[in-house]
Amino acid sequence: EVQLLESGGGLVQPGGSLRLSCAASGFTFSSYAMSWVRQAPGKGLEWVSAISGSGSRTYYADSVKGRFTISRDNSKNTLYLQMNNLTAEDTAVYYCRVYDPTGAFDIWGQGTMVTVSS
Amino acid sequence: SYDLTQPPSVSVSPGQTASITCSGDKLGEKYASWYQQKPGQSPVLVIYQDSKRPSGIPERFSGSNSGNTATLTISGTQAVDEADYYCQAWDSSTVVFGGGTKLTVL
Numbered sequence: 543e544v545q546l547l548e549s550g551g552g553l554v555q556p557g558g559s560l561r562l563s564c565a566a567s568g569f570t571f572s573s574y575a576m577s578w579v580r581q582a583p584g585k586g587l588e589w590v591s592a593i594s595g596s597g598s599r600t601y602y603a604d605s606v607k608g609r610f611t612i613s614r615d616n617s618k619n620t621l622y623l624q625m626n627n628l629t630a631e632d633t634a635v636y637y638c639r640v641y642d643p644t645g646a647f648d649i650w651g652q653g654t655m656v657t658v659s660s
Numbered sequence: 661s662y663d664l665t666q667p668p669s670v671s672v673s674p675g676q677t678a679s680i681t682c683s684g685d686k687l688g689e690k691y692a693s694w695y696q697q698k699p700g701q702s703p704v705l706v707i708y709q710d711s712k713r714p715s716g717i718p719e720r721f722s723g724s725n726s727g728n729t730a731t732l733t734i735s736g737t738q739a740v741d742e743a744d745y746y747c748q749a750w751d752s753s754t755v756v757f758g759g760g761t762k763l764t765v766l
Contacts, residue, residue, distance in 0.1 A: 551672070577755070579703075579755075579757075586744075586757060586758075586759045586760040587695070587703065587746050587748075587757040587760070588695075588757065589671065589754065589755035589756065589757060592753075592754075592755070599753075601753045603663070603754065603756055605680065630758065636701060637703070644707035644708070645691060645693055645705075645709050646708055646709075646712065646714060648693070648705040648708065649704040650703050650704070652702055653702060655663075
């Protein structure tokens with residue numbers, strides 16, 4: 543069974559940093575691209591970032607470019623999102639997601655809440 | 661940037677057909693996916709590559725995509741289908757989501 547378990551969320555002050563992790567199991571981690579998607583309270587889904595299976599290619603939404611860094615450790619089957627210079631607009635549930643190019647394999651984690659507030 | 665537009669809400673009676681649209685420039689030239697999200701839960705893929713259903717998704721869910729509009733159709737809508745639905749498409753190497761549609765079954 544495919545499982546994605548996010549962690550690292552919490553309360554952080556504006557301007558602060560946080561690193562999210564996503565532990566994956568049930569599939570060959572290094573073979574799949576991964577991404578982060580967030581959802582602000584009561585709002586819709588917003589794609590944040592993606593990374594190729596090897597980690598050599600990364601992509602970012604304009605809203606986080608230059609502040610967030612996606613990475614992965616294929617030896618640990620873990621995806622990361624380093625978030626710096628956080629603002630209130632970054633408050634959201636952050637979902638880890640695995641998918642394949644066909645779109646048929648598309649699984650989401652349960653999410654981790656990030657709250658940016660003083 | 662590329663935008664996808666969905667109606668904020670759609671209502672349907674049990675047993676009837678619900679249609680949720682997703683509009684974007686030349687969307688028919690891209691693949692559209694659809695996700696169902698119930699309160700407090702993570703999104704679940706219900707349609708990919710415009711019209712394909714993942715295993716475990718009921719046959720009453722179907723999709724189409726042509727021109728500027730993708731459509732999710734739920735035939736014989738059941739109370740359990742009440743949820744938020746999001747369309748998604750790839751634009752270059754990034755992902756775009758529609759704003760979401762709340763489906764009410766009343």
